[in-house]
Amino acid sequence: MFPFFGSRQGKHAVLEVIRNIAGIVQVQRFDREMTILGLDSAASIVRCLLISRASKTQIALRLAQFAQFKAARLIKMRALIDTFDLVEQSSIHLPNMSSCVVRTR
Amino acid sequence: MFPFFGSRQGKHAVLEVIRNIAGIVQVQRFDREMTILGLDSAASIVRCLLISRASKTQIALRLAQFAQFKAARLIKMRALIDTFDLVEQSSIHLPNMSSCVVRTR
Numbered sequence: 001m002f003p004f005f006g007s008r009q010g011k012h013a014v015l016e017v018i019r020n021i022a023g024i025v026q027v028q029r030f031d032r033e034m035t036i037l038g039l040d041s042a043a044s045i046v047r048c049l050l051i052s053r054a055s056k057t058q059i060a061l062r063l064a065q066f067a068q069f070k071a072a073r074l075i076k077m078r079a080l081i082d083t084f085d086l087v088e089q090s091s092i093h094l095p096n097m098s099s100c101v102v103r104t105r
Numbered sequence: 106m107f108p109f110f111g112s113r114q115g116k117h118a119v120l121e122v123i124r125n126i127a128g129i130v131q132v133q134r135f136d137r138e139m140t141i142l143g144l145d146s147a148a149s150i151v152r153c154l155l156i157s158r159a160s161k162t163q164i165a166l167r168l169a170q171f172a173q174f175k176a177a178r179l180i181k182m183r184a185l186i187d188t189f190d191l192v193e194q195s196s197i198h199l200p201n202m203s204s205c206v207v208r209t210r
Contacts, residue, residue: 034171034183036148038141043148045171045183064169064185066139066150078139078150080169083187 005083014077025050025059033062041068059089110188119182130155130164138167146173164194 008017029049036043043066050059061081068076113122134154141148148171155164166186173181 034146034173034181036141036143036146036171038143041139041141043141043169043171045169045185062185064148064150064171066141066148066169068139076139080150080167080185080187082185 023053025052028058040070041066043067057089059086061086061089128158130157133163145175146171148172162194164191166191166194 008014027048028051029047031047033045033047035045043064045062045064048061048063050061051057052059064080066076066078067074113119132153133156134152136152138150138152148169150167150169153166153168155166156162157164169185171181171183172179
């Protein structure tokens with residue numbers, strides 16, 4: 001159900017993983033708990049309410065997301081999700097997947 | 106092993122939970138993956154290598170930490186840890202604990 005965890009490098013790989021995520025879950029709600037803006041970067045802790053497209057079940061999770069920009073383009077994004085929480089809600093075993101790191105180049 | 110997860114409010118509760126953490130694990134290594142500095146706030150994704158004081162075993166984890174300051178004092182801190190990763194390393198069951206939120210006031 002979550003094949004998109006892990007590290008991706010390069011624009012195409014990053015766009016592909018974003019397409020994967022959109023194909024598997026749909027974002028129903030998105031609340032920012034705390035956001036920090038740097039000069040060319042941003043970080044947020046968000047609460048997401050997702051819906052699995054396959055099972056139509058709701059998945060609630062907290063997610064920390066870090067993004068870095070250069071010349072108005074995203075060059076690095078890192079996300080950290082509490083996957084134990086995710087496993088409890090999904091009732092499936094997810095082998096050693098911890099977080100998602102993407103680099104657009 | 107991890108009684109310090111959950112939300113704390115107030116200076117004394119926050120200091121108490123920090124003392125608890127220091128009593129349970131010792132930080133052996135601490136590498137910042139990405140740091141974002143705002144005007145009165147900061148966020149970091151860090152890789153920590155901890156040692157359990159009781160069992161002397163190593164615990165590696167990634168942690169997202171958000172802090173907000175006012176008049177040079179910490180007023181809010183939020184942390185998100187991948188607890189599935191933690192459970193795998195600890196081989197114990199941790200019931201529904203997802204993250205740590207502390208507010209100093």
